Amino acid sequence: MEQYVRIEYGQMLKTFQSILEKEGLDAEKALQCARILTDNSFDGFDSHGVLRFEDFADRMKNGGMDKSAEPMIIRSEKAFECWDGNKGIGPLNAIAMSERAVDLANRFGIGIAAIRNTTHWMRGGTYGKHIAEHGCFGICWTNTKANMKAWGTDKEIIGNNPIVFSAPSSEERSIVLDMALSQYSYGKLTAMEMAGRMLPFFGGFDRNGKLTKDPGLILESRNAVPIGYWKGYGLALMLDIFSSVLSGGVSTLSMPEQGHTVSQVFIAINPGVNGSSAVEGIIQELKKNGEEVHYPGEGTEKRRAENLSSGVSVPYPVWNSIMERNAK
């Protein structure tokens, strides 16, 4: 039976920062990355936090991303900026673009930063939340390498391109919708298969093209279903077109097998002085229908509060490996 250890926020943050400094990041960047990955775990997304930390650290050595690169502006058209990520650190590039979008929104009402040639942002919700904390509405998305089939065909040519919508709240709620366009992520399918469990809803097609709740059959066919079937397929394609064309980057259809980079879009809208209290008014109206009615991000907030109080539960071998790496 697997053993778990509970890790406090400060301990995880310091450990991550220390390892990233040993990998050659300066103290500030190491802290920023460590905070994003720690926050992901405390928000309940270990798959983009502690469970992925060593892979993230490795990618700075093996050429998966360039730890010394900075994003570079390519084109500036008042409220629309286009950047090259120079294959730098995905989460840092994405935070920088969120802040560019907010700055533009504060000057022009709305702003967009599109970035090409960047690397995996880990979890999109991070950037939606960041934009909302600066008082703006946010819309962000990324393209990904191909992991879904074009609707009605057996061509695996479409990404499950996650999209994020976020809204500021005068009560400092984190109202963040962060959704991949496959019904379930491959990480979720793998976890459910390992646990020997069926999915609650159809998650994809088996080899014979029949909808199934069996995660193993979907992993075998590599045929995860887009949200809303043909609708999610269409949306995934549009998001890829927007992000790659607006940034001048590479579309999913043209990504190389190895060493691909991604394109991302960050839109911020400044709602004016009463925006965040108007949002709060809608949430309160929603909640009048009962506590069981949820807004996007509410579950994440709850998990975060629990984890901050009792620590995140991490499989012992995972944490042990991280501790050993830090001791080297």
Next chain:
Amino acid sequence: MEQYVRIEYGQMLKTFQSILEKEGLDAEKALQCARILTDNSFDGFDSHGVLRFEDFADRMKNGGMDKSAEPMIIRSEKAFECWDGNKGIGPLNAIAMSERAVDLANRFGIGIAAIRNTTHWMRGGTYGKHIAEHGCFGICWTNTKANMKAWGTDKEIIGNNPIVFSAPSSEERSIVLDMALSQYSYGKLTAMEMAGRMLPFFGGFDRNGKLTKDPGLILESRNAVPIGYWKGYGLALMLDIFSSVLSGGVSTLSMPEQGHTVSQVFIAINPGVNGSSAVEGIIQELKKNGEEVHYPGEGTEKRRAENLSSGVSVPYPVWNSIMERNAK
């Protein structure tokens, strides 16, 4: 057995225009509305075209919309304009907002026009196509009155808020994704029930909360499923929050039973000189995977070409009633 008549484009357009002029619209506005409804039918969406024309004309008499109202600007913050639709004619307000967004995008790179207190836009694809024809990327959506349940509850408090993404193409393709956030529209459910057919995929829940393909059971329970289940619910709520707060309008949660108006958002992004050829490049890359791989809007283009060549097939009683109305 129902009889059908084939109506040519020019005949439908002139008939609609004539009736709308008799309802008191000036010639130009009557032509604009007539064109939008005729185009909807020729694009293959009769439910928002000829089949809905008399209802549309009636709404100018019965107070459903104010035929003499013009949209009025409320707030202008460089690239972000907020408008009041004054309960005017929904399609004309929406065309005007599309054009405001394009003008702002041409001046600032990106632009947003949010409008409150407007009426049903008929079909969102109209406005996405309009923005793309002006060389910009478009994102538009509307809130609606409540017609879906909050996920996991029996509270019918969420709209199926259609959203549109469109992209310009140097080959003048109409690349337009127009999707409601319920898996099937109530119109589609009704049509399938009348035809005695089952849905190809689960479209909602029956009274006992079990997923079903039987359109009759979904109409009975009024529990259409959002695309991607909890994901579509979250997206519908976010779109409502964005559109109502950014426009200062009424959210779905607060709409009155009778005489509600809606709030809409129109975002346009100017991709620069090479944008539409870059989009075309992606579509051509997509099509290398086979003719069976489609882009959003491709089916609509095909239906439009067919209908322009042979006329739209309209149930005889529907066309007869329209002709009689025009003869009065």
